[in-house]
Amino acid sequence: MEKVTRRRTISFSFSFSSFFIFFFFLISSNLLFLAGKAAAKFSHEGDNSNNVTALFIFGDSFLDAGNNNYINTSTLDQANFPPYGQTFFGLPTGRFSDGRLISDFIAEYANLPLIPPFLEPGHSQKKLYGVNFASAGAGALVETFQGSVISLRTQLDHYKKVEKLWRRKFGKEESKKRISRAVYLIGIGSNDYLSPFLTNQSLSIPMSQHVDIVIGNLTAFLHEIYKIGGRKFGFLNVPDLGCFPALRVLQPNKESCLRDASRLAEMHNKALSSLLFKIQRQVKGFKFSLFDMNKSLRLRMHHPSKFGFKEGEEACCGTGKWRGVFSCGGKRIVKEYKLCKNPNDYIFWDSLHLTQNTYKQFANLIWNGGHMSDSLVVGPYNINKLFQIP
Template sequence: MRKSTLMEKVTQRTISSSSSTTFFLCFFIFSSSILFLAGKSAAKVSYDGDNDDNVTALFIFGDSFLDAGNNNYINTTTLDQANFPPYGQTFFGLPTGRFSDGRLISDFIAEYAKLPLIPPFLEPGDSQKKLCGVNFASAGAGALVETFQGSVISLRTQLDHYKKVERLWRIKFGKEESKKRISRAVYLISIGSNDYSSPFLTNQSLSVSMSQHVDIVIGNLTTFIHEIYKIGGRKFGFLNVPDLGCFPALRILKQKNDSCLRDASILASIHNKALSNLLFKMQRQVLKKGKKHVVGQGSGEEYSAVEGREL
């Protein structure tokens, strides 16, 4: 979405895992007001590449809820940038490219995990800082390539950027050590909001039904998860799409702007159910090839961890 709010208070939950994390598949679903943290992510991480069994990293994908400044480095409009006041004024003291007056959800996760702030992929400078993870998110991005195409970094392109980092890690750490670090990393994703809001904001009607539109978005997200999984990712965190129809930018489209835009809210609801179903389906696929390690549910958010072999 175009704007994200500062979350000063979060609920933190940790999921314990065994020492062999290479074969874990963890899925976390949470609302934008709840924070979940996976596995052994409270380990201290240094920039020197020490071979620490507890080392981990955070890879971040998605839209403006998680963009830490990538859109500062692309040719786009001010609608998709946050490099001017009052952004950043309450914590950093200056705009950083985050669509917030302070930190993002991902910044709080990094702090809890004793990681430094995760730098944007496009930020120039010391590559050593990216050994604790990389932020690929782009404000306005969607799972669909055509969502605000030309103004943002799509999820597909973000995946291409991740693959570049993964290749660099193999060179830096070696094949086996890189594989361990990739498997211990947490993959945080916020995507979908723009795929559903863009037709309303650009005054375009859907060419398919609502459920079919969601199926296309979920299909692209499925491909993304499988690609990360094949590379070695095992811990995934997802932000549910919020109630889009009640966002000011969409409410104002109503002739009587004292109510929410119902169709946008319906799309968000369908997406969240489909995403949950997708993750549990993928969980069951892994369960067929290995034994169940952890399954839990709480506070309306579902999460699961599976020990097994690769799909």
């Protein structure tokens, strides 16, 4: 979720060359230490072909682990510069947060390695436990920020390449089993509804029709994954977009949410829930979990202290009212930005994205919740149960 417009001595007496070698060694050692520290948290305990699972991730900036680092796009759609990543990784990774995302926590809870971006060079062995295809700015519609992001349609094409790789690696039958055991985590749609507001345009069709087209594209995507062999799906619905800092600063009365954006999110979420229950009734073996990200976010914004936060509306990183100008890192159109002291106190990291602390709370709900115990997770399963299904 991206666009706001379319577009801070030690003295040694040795030679310069010695200093360079020392400096290079010091930096390299620190980077290796940081990378090893992060990777150690996500080690996978063996590969038992009888119960091995994988995680495939599709979506936008809420789930993008760095695919946009490798495409020709603007910094509006990238987060590969400080202070992004500072809380956990110690360096930017391309994630639109101060640290980890929902998908990173889900992988950890499932005892999987850190799921790599599809476009990240190398790491072919790690990709045998899943792949992250998400792209910041992407939508279910190909037209959403077209040319700057990896659309859901293209993400599906990338997935098909991985499926072919698995067939070559494991053989047809074993690959088919692994595909069916895998969990597919999907968070898409926000940019389809944000883009008209962030580009100062208006919808050319009624809201309901726009939502129908988005849901139609998502339906086609799900049927394609099912046809290939996917059976277990986890979904994030669209958050209350109108109450994001970046949307609130677009209207004269910055004290309230942008009503039309919130309305679109609400319409989408009703349609998404109906779609999933319909597919479940009609398609054999289709299993799903739907997380109400919208309601969960609103609860935290309205009652931040109840969930351990000190600030529920202002972003940690940015400038202007609510720090709603998308300037975090000083690499975008507006260079000025302020950074809070402790991101854990904030729900919003920048004007369009959430902090690691928020994402972790969401991941815990997705993993453990259920429609009988927690109204924020809808469906016969939570993600934990999906991973347990053979």
